Amino acid sequence: MTYTENLWIFFSLLFGIVIVPGVDMIFVLANALTHGRSAGLFATAGIIVGSLVHSLFAALGVGLFASLMPVLFRPLLIVGALYMAWIGFTLMRSSITVDQVRATDARSNGEAFRRGIVSCLMNPKAYLFMLAVYPQFLRPDFGPLAPQAAVMAAMTAATLLFVYGGLSVAAGRAREVLVGNGTATIWVGRAAGLLLILVSLVTLWEGVSGGTR
Numbered sequence: 001m002t003y004t005e006n007l008w009i010f011f012s013l014l015f016g017i018v019i020v021p022g023v024d025m026i027f028v029l030a031n032a033l034t035h036g037r038s039a040g041l042f043a044t045a046g047i048i049v050g051s052l053v054h055s056l057f058a059a060l061g062v063g064l065f066a067s068l069m070p071v072l073f074r075p076l077l078i079v080g081a082l083y084m085a086w087i088g089f090t091l092m093r094s095s096i097t098v099d100q101v102r103a104t105d106a107r108s109n110g111e112a113f114r115r116g117i118v119s120c121l122m123n124p125k126a127y128l129f130m131l132a133v134y135p136q137f138l139r140p141d142f143g144p145l146a147p148q149a150a151v152m153a154a155m156t157a158a159t160l161l162f163v164y165g166g167l168s169v170a171a172g173r174a175r176e177v178l179v180g181n182g183t184a185t186i187w188v189g190r191a192a193g194l195l196l197i198l199v200s201l202v203t204l205w206e207g208v209s210g211g212t213r
Contacts (some may be wrong), residue, residue, distance in 0.1 A: 003142045009153055009199060010137040016195045017129055018163050024126075027119045028164045034172035040168025041110040046116020047164060048157045054126050055156060059149035076171035084133040084182045085200035092193035136199065140169060 024047050032040025120126055138148050 001050050006139070006142065007151065007155070008138055010133075010152060011159070013133060013195055013199055014156060014159050015163075016191060017133075018159050024116075024119055025164065025167065027116065028167055029171060031116075032168040035112065037122045037168050037171065039109055039112045040167055041121075042113040043116040043162040044161060044168055046118075047120040048116075048160050049113075050117045050120025050123075050158055051126065051156050052153055054120060054130045055134075055149060055153035058130040058140060059145060059153075062135050062149075063145045079098075081136065081200040081204040083203055085197050085204070088197035088200065089196070090193070090195040093191040127205045 028040050028043045028047065031043040134152070138145055138152065142148060
C-alpha cells in the first residue's frame with residue numbers, strides 16, 4: 001500500500017468518525033442555534049485546536065514506540081487494531097441519536113472558543129480515536145513521523161472545519177435532520193463502525209503476517 005492510499009483510508013475513517021453525532025457535534029449545534037452562526041464557528045475553532053493537541057500527543061506516543069521500542073511497534077499495531085475493531089463493534093450495536101440540543105450559557109464568541117477546546121480535550125471519543133487509529137496510519141515505513149503527523153493533523157482540522165463549520169452555517173436544518181431523524185443517525189454510527197472494523201482487519205492481517213506497506 002502506498003502512502004497516498006494510506007492517507008485516503010485514514011481520511012475515509014476520519015470522516016466517518018467525525019460525522020457520528022457526539023459531544024462535540026452537540027456542543028457546536030448548541031452554540032450555533034442559541035447564539036448564532038458566529039458562535040458555532042468559534043466553537044468549531046476551539047474543537048479544532050483541541051484536536052491538534054490530541055494529534056500531538058498521538059504522534060509523540062507513536063514516535064516513542066517507533067524509536068525507543070521498535071520491537072514493540074508491531075504488537076502495538078495488533079493491539080490497536082483489535083481495540084479499533086471493538087470500537088467499531090460497539091458503534092454498530094449502539095443506537096446513536098441526538099435526543100436534544102440544550103441552550104448554552106456562553107456569553108461571547110471567545111467563551112465559545114475556550115469551551116470548544118475543553119469539550120474536545122474532555123471528549124472520550126477523541127481519545128479512543130487517537131489511541132486506536134493513529135498508530136495504524138502514522139508509520140515509520142513512510143519516512144519521518146513528523147511530516148506524516150503534520151499532514152494527518154491538517155486533514156483532521158480540515159474535516160472538522162468542513163463538518164462542524166457546515167453545521168454552524170446551516171444550524172437550523174442540521175438540527176432538524178439530526179434531532180428529528182433518529183434512524184439516519186443510527187445508520188451513520190453503524191456505517192462508521194463497519195468502516196472501523198474493516199480497516200482494523202486489514203491492519204491486523206498485516207501485523208500478524210509481518211508484511212510491510
